[in-house]
Amino acid sequence: MGHFHQGMSTPHTSDVDLFADDVVLDPHPVHAELRDLGPVVHLPKNDVYALTRYDVIRDALADWESFSSTSIAFNPAANQALTGTSLASDPPVHTQLRAALTENLSPRALRGLKGRIEAKADTLVAELVERGSFEAVDALARAFPLEVVADLIGFTGHARDNMLRWGQAAMQVLGPMNQRTAENFPVAGELYAWCSEVTADDLAEGSVGRGIFDAETRGAIPAGTAGHIIHQYLGAGVDTTVAAIGNVVALFAAHPDQLDKVRAEPSLTPGAFNEVLRYWPPVNVWGRTTTRDVAIEGTVVPAGAQIAVLLGAGNRDPRHYENPDSFLVERNPADHLSFGYGPHGCAGQGLARLEAHAVIEALSRRVKRLVVGPEVRVPGNITRSIEELPVLEVIPA
Amino acid sequence: MKIVLDRPRCEGHGLCEEAAPQLMHLDDDGELVLDLEEIDGGDVALAKAAARVCPVAALRVQ
Numbered sequence: 001m002g003h004f005h006q007g008m009s010t011p012h013t014s015d016v017d018l019f020a021d022d023v024v025l026d027p028h029p030v031h032a033e034l035r036d037l038g039p040v041v042h043l044p045k046n047d048v049y050a051l052t053r054y055d056v057i058r059d060a061l062a063d064w065e066s067f068s069s070t071s072i073a074f075n076p077a078a079n080q081a082l083t084g085t086s087l088a089s090d091p092p093v094h095t096q097l098r099a100a101l102t103e104n105l106s107p108r109a110l111r112g113l114k115g116r117i118e119a120k121a122d123t124l125v126a127e128l129v130e131r132g133s134f135e136a137v138d139a140l141a142r143a144f145p146l147e148v149v150a151d152l153i154g155f156t157g158h159a160r161d162n163m164l165r166w167g168q169a170a171m172q173v174l175g176p177m178n179q180r181t182a183e184n185f186p187v188a189g190e191l192y193a194w195c196s197e198v199t200a201d202d203l204a205e206g207s208v209g210r211g212i213f214d215a216e217t218r219g220a221i222p223a224g225t226a227g228h229i230i231h232q233y234l235g236a237g238v239d240t241t242v243a244a245i246g247n248v249v250a251l252f253a254a255h256p257d258q259l260d261k262v263r264a265e266p267s268l269t270p271g272a273f274n275e276v277l278r279y280w281p282p283v284n285v286w287g288r289t290t291t292r293d294v295a296i297e298g299t300v301v302p303a304g305a306q307i308a309v310l311l312g313a314g315n316r317d318p319r320h321y322e323n324p325d326s327f328l329v330e331r332n333p334a335d336h337l338s339f340g341y342g343p344h345g346c347a348g349q350g351l352a353r354l355e356a357h358a359v360i361e362a363l364s365r366r367v368k369r370l371v372v373g374p375e376v377r378v379p380g381n382i383t384r385s386i387e388e389l390p391v392l393e394v395i396p397a
Numbered sequence: 398m399k400i401v402l403d404r405p406r407c408e409g410h411g412l413c414e415e416a417a418p419q420l421m422h423l424d425d426d427g428e429l430v431l432d433l434e435e436i437d438g439g440d441v442a443l444a445k446a447a448a449r450v451c452p453v454a455a456l457r458v459q
Contacts, residue, residue, distance in 0.1 A: 107409045107427060334412055346452070349410065
């Protein structure tokens with residue numbers, strides 16, 4: 001990144017614990033504190049160097065040569081388990097793995113699904129509006145992505161019944177070796193085992209999941225990788241999308257003036273989703289490791305350091321976004337950091353957009369106002385999501 | 398100046414087209430087409446905005 005010169009110093013230090021319950025529940029005050037200390041802050045409690053400001057984060061995500069993805073998780077066992085996946089590898093190996101992963105997941109591959117996803121969202125939202133009161137996380141934020149991903153991969157039965165648990169666990173185990181991580185390893189193992197054993201015949205004909213096995217049979221992707229690809233779809237794509245859709249509902253309920261803007265101008269939908277992701281990222285922290293001594297604005301981060309990329313802190317950096325603590329759907333922060341950026345930018349972001357846009361469109365078409373009770377949150381290592389959100393009353397459009 | 402596309406890296410997310418529809422579009426197969434590669438004047442700022450929002454860093458202006 002920067003150039004080395006005389007007078008380089010060590011980064012500031014803070015005694016913050018990024019994975020403490022109160023911090024994962026509400027990371028924004030701690031993010032602001034760390035961002036004020038400097039673009040990179042050493043956190044001895046977590047044994048990491050945290051990147052806190054927008055420009056530094058974006059540059060690091062683009063610079064895979066200095067910031068390797070071989071340590072995206074905050075414990076060695078999870079990093080070990082991810083070895084050989086596109087998520088945890090660097091170019092040139094990464095380039096091929098990524099191509100195999102995105103073959104069926106890129107926007108161009110998903111275009112045929114758009115109509116079906118929109119119809120599903122509209123049907124579900126119409127039912128909920130009719131019902132008038134419901135628990136939004138179970139009834140919408142979980143139900144919808146689960147139905148979409150089950151349809152996409154083509155699974156039913158046992159896998160479908162366990163997918164939410166498995167998806168949550170797959171993210172939890174990326175944290176440091178705390179109690180949450182330890183408790184979730186066996187559950188994440190169930191997902192891994194299912195993906196290792198699943199065969200083409202287990203998946204519905206015509207599904208993307210079946211297509212991945214067909215690609216393996218054709219030799220378009222290396223032998224034995226179909227299960228890994230499905231594992232990444234499910235491990236990375238369920239919990240995060242659930243969080244994002246729950247956040248859409250909560251933020252529209254809390255900001256009826258912003259919902260009004262989207263109702264009046266449906267073309268604000270993509271920008272509104274960008275703002276939801278910027279304001280409350282499903283993932284606030286992600287790992288990297290330095291391959292060499294890296295200079296960041298006059299300080300040096302040593303080679304081999306564990307990096308904590310604070311995506312949520314970058315999203316609220318006042319150096320980049322004016323009035324960053326306000327939720328404004330007209331802002332359209334298309335360059336937010338919540339999907340990461342660069343070669344490892346979220347491979348499923350096209351699908352996430354299809355799903356979230358469909359939900360936002362259906363809500364803004366059918367709902368004038370949502371009256372909600374208090375949201376319930378439980379601490380999580382990596383994903384920050386709402387556990388329960390009672391919708392007490394729907395005022396229909 | 399020139400818009401440079403790293404074609405293998407492009408996944409067709411289409412955010413660049415939203416930022417600069419005068420300069421580029423996704424074709425019927427979802428592949429990005431640069432309608433104008435050599436740019437000057439006001440197009441430079443548009444091209445830079447398009448490169449900025451590419452989520453996989455497949456575009457640059459040089």
